[in-house]
Amino acid sequence: MLIPSKPLSRRTVLRAAGVALALPWLEAMQGRGLSAAEPAAAGKTPPTRMLVMYAPNGMYMPVWTPAAEGPLGELPATLQPLTPHLGDFSVLSGLANKAPHLANPRGKHAPAATSFMTCRTPFPTRGRDVLAGVSFDQVVAAKLGGNTRLPSLELSNETPTGTNECDAEFACVYTMTVSWRSPTIPNVPEISPRAAFQQIFGAEGAADPLATAVQGSILDLVRGEAAALNRQLGRPDQAKLDEFLHSVRETERRTQNLPKPDADVLARCPFPVAPADHVEHTKLMTDLLVLAIATDSTRVASLMLGSEYGNRSFPQIGVNDAHHGCSHHGGDKGRISNYSKINVHLVGQLAYLLEQLKARKEGDRTLLDNSVVLFGSGIGDGMSHDYLNLPIVLAGRGAGLKPGKHIRYPKDTPAANLYVSLLNRLGIEQDRFADSTGKLDGLAG
Amino acid sequence: MLACPSLPLSLLIVVLASLGVALAGDPPANDAVFIDQHLKPFIQNHCISCHGGTKAKGDARFDATLTASSIGQQRALWQRAYFQLQDGTMPPSDRPQPEPAQRQAIVEGLHRLLATCGSGEARPPGRVTLRRLNRSQYRNTVQDLLRIDLDPTGLLPADQVGYGFDHIGDVLTVPPALLGTYLSMARDLAAAAIVAGPDEVAPVVARLEWPANRHFGKGMKRYSGDYLSKPLPFTCEVPDDDEYLLKIQLLTERSGDKPLLLRIDLGDKEIARLPVEATSFTWFRQRIRLAAGPNALSFRRELAEGTDPKTNPAILIERVLVTRPSAVLPEHYPEAHRRIMIAEPSAKLPAREAAKRILRPLATRAYRRAADDAQVEGLLKVFDAATTAGGSFPIAIRSAVMAMLCSPRFLFLIEQDPAKGKPDRQIDEPELAVRLSYFLWNSMPDEPLLDLATAGKLRAGLAGEIARMLADQRFVAACERFTSQWLSLETLESFRPDANLPEFKGYGELLRRAMVREPALLLAAILREDRPLTELISSTFTHVDAQLANFYGVPVQKLSAEAQEQLKTGAFVRIDAPPNRTSGLLSQLAVLTATSYPTRTSPVIRGAWILENLLGAPAPPPPPNIPDLVASTDGKPLNLRAQLGKHRANAACAICHDRIDPLGFALEGFGPMGGIRDKYGDNSKIDTTGVMPGGEKLEGVDGLRKFLLGPKRDAFIRNLARNLLTFAIARPVEDADACTVNDLVAAVAADGGKSQALIRAIIASPAFQRRQATK
Structure with missing residues (x-):
């Protein structure tokens, strides 16, 4: 279901997840700005x-x-x-x-x-x-x-x-x-x-606590309105609304941990x-x-x-x-x-x-x-x-x-x-892609 | 034709029958005679060998079994066949040709078959897929809703184009980042429309500013003198002793993880150290008491303790404003604010109640139909969240307005599907108001239109509303969206002509904008004044601004004093068309430039453009591995006409180029940016003559105009009708809509070719008035 029963708790989870996902590598990157050239913390492999x-x-x-x-x-x-x-x-x-x-x-x-x-x-x-x-x-x-x-x-x-x-x-x-x-x-x-x-x-001026609170409530409203509309619309229209809801979810994800x-x-x-x-x-x-x-x-x-x-x-x-x-x-x-x-x-x-x-x-x-x-x-x-x-x-x-x-x-x-x-x-186990007939030699040696 | 001695008797009968029939009202029995006795054998003899069975060249396949209804179901195919038979493209020149009279009889019979749609034939309303506002609609809508002059749409992704237009629901996608962009635009818009408090609009009493040309240059390097390691003095004179508000716009370099401080001194006394960190120009504020008369202020940079002085980060002050909040008057608030903030919390009116009074009418306009309690309550929840987080009343209203601008009810044009089991429904009046306003204004309904619809009186008063909407300034802007897309003028945005060529002298963004406005103003004038549609390619007037007047060589001093004044302000004025510019679109700069290469004219592009954009009969794409033009023969260079002549000698090329090239060569009297010429750069004379496959001789733009207004008149009107219908209903116009398009063409003909008939017929059509169920 697209619409969680408790939107607020879902967002809280997301935010928590965002913190948990803040990879050590990302932290290191952020801490020293973009131009510095320090060695990476020991034992951390860059992605x-x-x-x-x-x-x-x-x-x-x-x-x-x-x-x-x-x-x-x-x-x-x-x-x-x-x-x-x-x-x-x-x-x-x-x-x-x-x-x-x-x-x-x-x-x-x-x-x-x-x-x-x-x-x-x-x-x-x-x-x-x-x-x-x-x-x-x-x-x-x-x-x-x-x-x-x-x-x-x-x-x-x-x-x-x-x-x-x-x-x-x-x-x-x-x-x-x-x-x-x-x-x-x-x-x-x-x-x-x-x-x-x-x-x-991220957008400028979106970071203060008031703006964050407001953005959360706006996303709740947007999801609620989309759900109400979804019930009234025909199938092709719902597909367009799904794209819109995908964009709502992406917005939540993208406002976490901005560099x-x-x-x-x-x-x-x-x-x-x-x-x-x-x-x-x-x-x-x-x-x-x-x-x-x-x-x-x-x-x-x-x-x-x-x-x-x-x-x-x-x-x-x-x-x-x-x-x-x-x-x-x-x-x-x-x-x-x-x-x-x-x-x-x-x-x-x-x-x-x-x-x-x-x-x-x-x-x-x-x-x-x-x-x-x-x-x-x-x-x-x-x-x-x-x-x-x-x-x-x-x-x-x-x-x-x-x-x-x-x-x-x-x-x-x-x-x-x-x-x-x-x-x-890249670690993705897959034998075929589209019209492939095999693998290429010589890339790694 | 009747005088032709070799005309077979049976054909003569058909021709006479078709003429007689046109008067008598198309009895179907004659259609059957035409189909069985003439069309079938003709198709069998001349078409099937290439366009039958599994072989179907050019995606055109004919069945041996033909009936009036099978033709009716394949109107698009037959329309193409009709055009190509009429202009002589088919059968190809290397195949046996029909007698001219036979060709003529078939053409006329087909025309009669195709031009009539029985009242029983389907005119399906079709279904418009849920569509979001595209970029131009979003801009117009927020500007009309909030009444502000701010265009925030630069951050929106480019709209996807399909079927020639950029507002088709099926084609517009919603990229993942889009809502983030909507949020950021809504934030800017709400902040521009609603003033947070008197500080924001306080009148300026003194200012420190750099000359405007200081902005030019790349990035921050130009500011490197302004590190503020030395104090920047600013003597400001104020009228009274009072508390003032300093507004300082600045940009900083990074100072590592330590804050950068802006120190403000008054005389020799330090007043404040503001932490400033701004990667783009940002406003900072400081309250300050000043005494009447001159005050010696100064600004300097301080480094926080522990900052490495070697990094020497700059503070770049752009401007300082001294404002006086105690002197704010109601008229200092912008119109948008005054129109939105129609209630204020007071002892009698709780804040939430005041918010409701503000938000309900605004949401009704934003959602383009009466907002219900649940929708208003949703907005109030955002208001509550902002209030709880410490926002003032105006800030909380701003937040709710932001939410409104991000709601799918605002961002999408929503229409209800028919009830279950019903094939279609008439759209309701608010939906009709939305269709009307996005068709004629490319923007939202205004208050009178929405009020009429809400009261259920729009359909009854439709004619009056259409007239009002045509007269409105927004109609011209909508015309420009239409002409720019119908005529493919948007390609000019990325057109970078060879600046060294004299033909392109003066080409640039400003001239581009002026040139694409000219066709829009022509269309708007023709429609507003109910002139014939054919004036689009034959008008004896046009509209110019100072740049176009200069390019066309208009004797400005002979214009009225009023017109001369208007030209000076950058406005467009209507003038008699200059010599050689009396062919409407065909002789306008925008069209002639958009159909050229960056280095020269291209008769092929121009000819193909006329076929596709004006006649709706595009030449098919060239087959793979086409032989290229041969640039020389026996070491002697060939001019373009000779090269294309050689090209046409190849039958495969001739099928299309016989049609394309004469149309394009007729315009060779216009250079690549539309300048008038009679010689090429190498002094060779320009030849604008050509012969169409049907034998029509064309010479110059006059010949082309006569050809388009003569044998091609119907095709021109039909194609325009089809394009305007697509623009109006925002869905592809397909084979099934052929009868709808026929009705439009018939309505124009019935009104003597006048243009408003087309607008009225589109709006009256089932495609515009009704909505079909999902398949």
Whole structure:
């Protein structure tokens, strides 16, 4: 039943649970602020985190794929920004996301984003009854995220614009979401840095005792009203109200044990909207992502570097051509050059993320050592919407990963095999995920 | 057509029959003759081989068995077939073509079949899924409810778009963090609307402020001079000896775990040490007695004992206000406060009773129907909790208002389902008031509308209410939501044109906002003045602000003195359309820019945009692995027209591009931001001619306008009706609604094409007036 008979006692329990769940690690983090670099208390193992960075519209593969297998040396042009992190990542070639694309004769960008981590075919609809599958990060969140304030955090840097359809017959949500909490509920990413900041650190002015008492009684009222309404509404309406009640429960959970706000980042979060410059926006969202995991507000997070089918230009790096437009380069040298420049820029965002993760110490390791970082796109060469050879980088040493090489997997190896392997390494016993056929070798040795 | 000598006799009969029938009132027997003797063989000969059985190209599949009712059930499919036969896209050019007269007869027969819906044919009301207020509705609603000019919605997640609009119940999700955002917005809104006490509104008698341009720059680094390790002096002059309240807005750097102190001195006497810790600009307060005349105040930073002085944390004072609470008058309170706080606790009126008097009428407006005792009691419980926790009366009312703004009764537009076993129900009058106000105002019902509905007199007085609502300023804002989405102008928000190109000179946020307002003002004027809908693409007037006037080259000095004054204030004025801008939307900046690349125009985007957004007949997405445009031949570069010409030589490409390209090339006289031109950048001449698959010749925007108002008039009106219906009822308009849409088109035609007929017909339709049961 959604409505507890004694709401107040339930909240008390939650609060008590919140205290009990305040992990030693979290306490340590809070006690010393965010920038200090003290060794972790003896015997405490920092948690493993998983981060995903999604690059839309594929990559120009001839300048992405390293020439040789084995230890990484000279990097191809697109991967150049990762040179300072040579030992910290692997390039995985040959992974395919075949099943979702084969089922769809049309529209390749919506499946590229939605299927990237679900490995499922999105149901073609212009909005009603969206349907995909649970994404792999959410399986991880169910395991790792149970004790943190946010089960997971989804961010993006691109505001959806109200076009009729985003890709053939597919609803826009498919092109702007990689994370799916359930097959029917997309984790629509947060785009406003300020709102993301509030998710991590809570709203300002919400902390005094009066405000806390009032908030408790408001949540009681909201639950009561929802229960009264629920009895009067038809089934589809109840489903919407259930989403609302989920949000009520999440609000209770999220107001526990808020970390100390980071003034420097807050000062960069413009109110009320995102920075007009999307490159600056991306950097800010990356900083927020790092803060969220560094404060242990969440252990699973993703950032989309734009929506699939996105058509922004990048005047900041001298590319006035539109992203999706030039991904369909048709072999034209100028367009390939622009496409590649954008790709180098996107890989540069990964480099920045890795740099930030390395800069934060946790005990004698860095945050990167405790993280699994997945970077990739749901298609390879944008020209043909190639889904048989996805550009994938796996970074970090979390979950026992041993990075630093280029691995080429046999033709048609499902991307889902990577996800099963990572699930297992993260302690989740599961033999299959979506269309997986086995596990990947070489990730840990 | 009748003069055509090769016309077969049987077809001649059909054509004559169809003409005669239109006059006589559509006897169904003639439909059967048309279907059996003409449509069936035509489909068999020209369509089935690609669109029959298991092969069904383009998602269009025809059955060999055809009846009037089977066509009625697949109206959307047949509508498409009708359009494509009419404009000559089908059958494809590499297939045997029907005789022109035969094509014409089929087109007319289909038109007659599709345009009529018997009174017995279904017009299902449909079911609107429970929908939350979207971002713009939330903003408008709180502003109208509380009468404050505050937009807190920056923290709301972007709304999900489906079926072209961002307010569809089925599509809008409730993200897990949403209630937290609602709480935080409600806190800001309640605090802005309700004043906690005289301190908050005390008149300012002196101030210390930095120049406004000090805000610019990145973050705190710009303030690094203001560590306040030295005193900051402030001489303030006050009128009388009295107790004053200092309000100090500041920001601090972190000082580790020790508090940072702000020391305030008056003359050489220390008055206070305030602990201050604020990661964003925050107000701190200090009461102080001042003497009439100048007072020498100063501020400086003190470090708490044990703070490492090397960290040298800054206190950055933004402004200091000296206020005088003893001088507060009623008019110092904001309008929102005065309208909400209509009762005050007194010896005769207990606080809870006063709260009830305040909260019941406010909740009735917020929930958009009479609040019942249980709902008011729920709000009073929040009032009690705040009182128990030590909150004053205004603070406790604020808390209850916060709760009101977080209640699902406020956040969702709620409608009752029909009683068990009933297929549908007429929505009640408060529900109707809500549908009306979110359709025509994109906001909540105001008091007159809600009162009428509560009294059960809305349906009787509907015509008067519609007229009142169209005249209201909120109607223009609703028009802008509609046009921005119908015309896909929201893509401009992320449009970053190549700033080095002269064609995009002046493009920026301000111009963007002005340009997307122009189509909205046109639609609003057409509807308010009951002008023909076709003026949307043929109007001889438009609305400009100073920026648009400048861009269009309007001779401002020739406008009336009043208009010139208005332009100076940033307002829009109505003007005669400038030369070459007499094609309504087609010649407006917003449309022309939204359909361009960041570097150049795209006839393909513009043509496809006309098909989809104006005619409702989108070209299907390109097949996978389409051959790309060939940029050169034998080493010689080809211009875009030549490239597209080569593209169309491929039959697979021609199916769509034959329809798309001529429409787009007709607009080539407008540059990528709508500027008028007759040459490309390389000095080559612009050719705006083209031929549609049906043989119509287009030249320039005038030719395009004539084409749209001639053969495509019906399609234009139908598509507009369909979009406006979707906007009005906030659910997808589907195949089952085809007869409802037909009724709308018929209502417009019956009123000579005038626009208000469409509004009235939408509101009168079962889709708007009734609600269907769950399947």
